[in-house]
Amino acid sequence: MCGALTPEELTRLAAHTRKSHVDAGNELAGEATPVDSYANVMKGVVKLTKGLDDGRQQVVGLQFAPDLLGRLFAREHPTSAEAATDVELCVVPRPALEQLIATTPAMEHRLMQQALRELDDARDWMVTLGRKTATEKIATFLVLIADHSQPGHASGAARSFELPLSRSDIADFLGLTIETVSRQITRLRGLGVIHLSGTRQVDVPDMDRLRAMAG
Amino acid sequence: MCGALTPEELTRLAAHTRKSHVDAGNELAGEATPVDSYANVMKGVVKLTKGLDDGRQQVVGLQFAPDLLGRLFAREHPTSAEAATDVELCVVPRPALEQLIATTPAMEHRLMQQALRELDDARDWMVTLGRKTATEKIATFLVLIADHSQPGHASGAARSFELPLSRSDIADFLGLTIETVSRQITRLRGLGVIHLSGTRQVDVPDMDRLRAMAG
DNA sequence: CGTTTATTTGACGCGGTTCAATCAGTGTGG
DNA sequence: CCACACTGATTGAACCGCGTCAAATAAACG
Numbered sequence: 001m002c003g004a005l006t007p008e009e010l011t012r013l014a015a016h017t018r019k020s021h022v023d024a025g026n027e028l029a030g031e032a033t034p035v036d037s038y039a040n041v042m043k044g045v046v047k048l049t050k051g052l053d054d055g056r057q058q059v060v061g062l063q064f065a066p067d068l069l070g071r072l073f074a075r076e077h078p079t080s081a082e083a084a085t086d087v088e089l090c091v092v093p094r095p096a097l098e099q100l101i102a103t104t105p106a107m108e109h110r111l112m113q114q115a116l117r118e119l120d121d122a123r124d125w126m127v128t129l130g131r132k133t134a135t136e137k138i139a140t141f142l143v144l145i146a147d148h149s150q151p152g153h154a155s156g157a158a159r160s161f162e163l164p165l166s167r168s169d170i171a172d173f174l175g176l177t178i179e180t181v182s183r184q185i186t187r188l189r190g191l192g193v194i195h196l197s198g199t200r201q202v203d204v205p206d207m208d209r210l211r212a213m214a215g
Numbered sequence: 216m217c218g219a220l221t222p223e224e225l226t227r228l229a230a231h232t233r234k235s236h237v238d239a240g241n242e243l244a245g246e247a248t249p250v251d252s253y254a255n256v257m258k259g260v261v262k263l264t265k266g267l268d269d270g271r272q273q274v275v276g277l278q279f280a281p282d283l284l285g286r287l288f289a290r291e292h293p294t295s296a297e298a299a300t301d302v303e304l305c306v307v308p309r310p311a312l313e314q315l316i317a318t319t320p321a322m323e324h325r326l327m328q329q330a331l332r333e334l335d336d337a338r339d340w341m342v343t344l345g346r347k348t349a350t351e352k353i354a355t356f357l358v359l360i361a362d363h364s365q366p367g368h369a370s371g372a373a374r375s376f377e378l379p380l381s382r383s384d385i386a387d388f389l390g391l392t393i394e395t396v397s398r399q400i401t402r403l404r405g406l407g408v409i410h411l412s413g414t415r416q417v418d419v420p421d422m423d424r425l426r427a428m429a430g
Numbered sequence: 431c432g433t434t435t436a437t438t439t440g441a442c443g444c445g446g447t448t449c450a451a452t453c454a455g456t457g458t459g460g
Numbered sequence: 461c462c463a464c465a466c467t468g469a470t471t472g473a474a475c476c477g478c479g480t481c482a483a484a485t486a487a488a489c490g
Contacts, residue, residue, distance in 0.1 A: 050338060052430050056346045060338035071335075073328060078335045105320040108327060113288060115330045120286075120293045122337035123265060123275035129344040130390025131271045134478065167437060175345025177479055182438055199437065199487075215267050349446065382469060395446055397470055414455085414469065 012104075016096035022083040028069065031080040038070035038097045044087035045164040048079040049172065059173035061122065062164075064148050068114060070094075072101075085164045129175050132215050137174040138184040139213035142194065146204060156208040163200040188213070227319075231311035235304040243284065243304075246295040253285035253312045259302035260379040263294040264387065274388035276337065277379075279363050283329060285309075287316075300379045344390045347430050352389040353399040354428035357409065361419060371423040378415040403428070 020039070022028060028039070031050060041063050048061040060079055063069055069089070071078055101108045128140050149161035165173065171181045188194045193210055195203040204210050235254070237243060243254070246265060256278050263276040275294055278284055284304070286293055316323045343355050364376035378385070386393045403409045408425055410418040419425050 048338070050342045052342065052346060054430075056430075058342040058345045060341045072331060074331070079338060105323065108320065108323060112323060112327045112330065115327065115334060116287060116289070119330060119334045119337060122334060122341065123263070123294060126275045126337065126341060126344055127265045127267065127273040129341055130273045130387075131267060172345075178437075179439085179480085180478060183478095186438075215269075215271075392447060393469075394448085394471085398446090401470075 012100055013092060013096065016093055018091045020089045020091050022087045022089060024083050024085050024087075026083050028081040028083060028087075028089075029077045031078070032076050033080075035070055035074060035077055036094050038068060038072075038092045038094065040090040040092070041065045041067050041069060042088040042090055045084040046081050046087055047084040047165070047169060047173070048081055050079050057172045058175065059169060061118065061125075062144075062148075062173070067118075068111060072098075072111065072115075084169060128215075134174075134176055134180050134184050135187060135213060136215040137176065138170075138181065138188060139193075139210055140215065141170060141174060142188075142202065142204070143207070143211055143214050145202075146207065146210075156206060159204045159207050161202055163202060167199075227315055228307060228311065231307055233306045235306050237298045237302045237304060239298050239300050239302075241298050243296040243298060243302075244292045246293070247291050248295075250285055250289060250292055251309050253283055253287075253307045253309065255305040255307070256280045256282050256284060257303040257305055260299040261296050261302055262299040262380070262384060262388075263296055265294050272387045273390065274384060276333065276340075277359075277363075277388070282333075283326060287313075287326065287330075299384060343430075349389075349391055349395050349399050350402060350428060351430040352391065353385075353396065353403060354408075354425055355430065356385060356389060357403075357417065357419070358422070358426055358429050360417075361422060361425075371421060374419045374422050376417055378417060382414075 019042075024044075028046065029035075042065055044065075046063040046067075046069060047059050048063065049057055049059050051057045062084070063081075069081055101111065128137055132140060145163060146159045146161055149159070163170070167178045167181050170176075171178045174181065176184075185194075185196070188210075189196055193204070193206075193213060195205070197203070234257075239259075243261065244250075257280050259280075261278040261282075261284060262274050263278065264272055264274050266272045277299070278296075284296055316326065343352055347355060360378060361374045361376055364374070380388065382393045382396050385391075386396045389396065391399075400409075400411070403425075404411055408419070408421075408428060410420070412418070
């Protein structure tokens with residue numbers, strides 16, 4: 001339980017951790033709020049968002065299992081964190097984790113790796129936000145979700161998954177409006193690149209074809 | 216020399232480091248190129264870029280002194296790195312730095328801090344790319360450069376600095392075209408928010424006024 | 431079912447791109 | 461020292477992708 005750690009690290013943490021369930025839509029941490037605990041995502045998707053004064057919002061990252069939640073070594077959260085789907089967390093009080101890190105270089109190394117991966121992801125997404133068209137943005141997003149739904153799939157194979165985000169969240173992730181998101185999804189459906197069952201269930205008959213549309 | 220490290224760390228590195236000067240416009244590392252050395256930026260500005268197949272480009276980060284250049288713990292560079300201005304580097308062979316990191320937890324901790332700061336910056340920039348208007352993007356960029364030119368200045372004070380990027384680079388950083396960048400800079404000049412001497416020298420009579428335009 | 435909320439669809443306008451021309455700055459050779 | 465070319469920046473005009481506003485469906489929920 002509370003996966004993604006080595007057995008030894010686990011033992012040292014176990015005494016301090018606490019499982020927690022959060023329903024979709026609930027906020028886990030507010031922007032510019034004190035960091036008093038960290039959490040491992042066990043199940044579900046958490047969205048990290050930043051807001052502008054006038055209400056504009058941008059989703060700046062999605063956290064899947066087994067990502068660690070919470071900005072290390074900072075007084076305040078730089079983003080807010082909200083459960084995009086129902087979420088299972090493994091919560092650790094701040095002092096417990098920071099002490100473990102301070103005394104276990106391997107632990108810090110592991111977290112460093114995650115931070116660097118998130119940095120790579122963030123920069124990839126900057127390309128999507130800055131340089132891709134609406135259709136490419138949607139395709140890029142669908143590929144991202146598909147790749148996280150059942151890792152280790154064949155390249156061109158078909159794929160089926162459920163969207164963890166509402167149209168509104170997708171819009172805030174891609175820097176678009178809800179209407180444009182809806183229109184582009186409809187467009188991809190019209191081209192036969194994807195099939196929809198209901199509003200969130202997506203079938204991709206040919207992932208390579210989708211990838212080709214992602215720029 | 217080769218600043219930003221503690222004396223002890225410095226001593227261990229000194230034997231392996233080599234100073235290097237790179238003229239503006241030269242590439243330091245290609246995208247998807249093997250990482251065989253790291254470098255500390257001593258002076259000047261390095262831009263990190265990612266490209267799409269069809270030539271579209273996005274600047275995904277700027278590195279100022281004393282940032283470390285090079286993706287740790289990865290085989291390949293996720294971005295290309297190019298000298299935006301003339302640059303002074305302090306180059307370290309890959310094995311030397313990685314061994315120092317492996318044996319000096321404090322060193323990894325310091326680099327972790329940089330990685331986390333860069334992640335914060337990247338996410339801030341995602342808001343700029345996804346949700347701000349052209350004018351706000353330009354204002355945000357000018358504030359960023361101003362803040363890096365002479366750190367620790369009074370809030371509303373005037374400020375004068377030289378742009379380290381060409382209009383084309385600015386466009387690729389902000390997800391705009393050169394023409395829009397030019398027009399918005401002209402607009403800010405017309406509003407009296409900035410004054411230009413030549414094409415790169417910028418005077419900001421009131422930083423708070425500029426900040427107010429950054430969204 | 432009726433009500434509420436999420437999504438889709440339609441019509442229209444605008445911000446930013448595109449394409450094209452002009453202007454400014456910087457070397458370069460006659 | 462001045463034409464000339466060359467590169468980078470500005471300016472102009474026309475276009476279009478996406479946003480905005482409004483309405484119609486569809487889905488979720490009591």
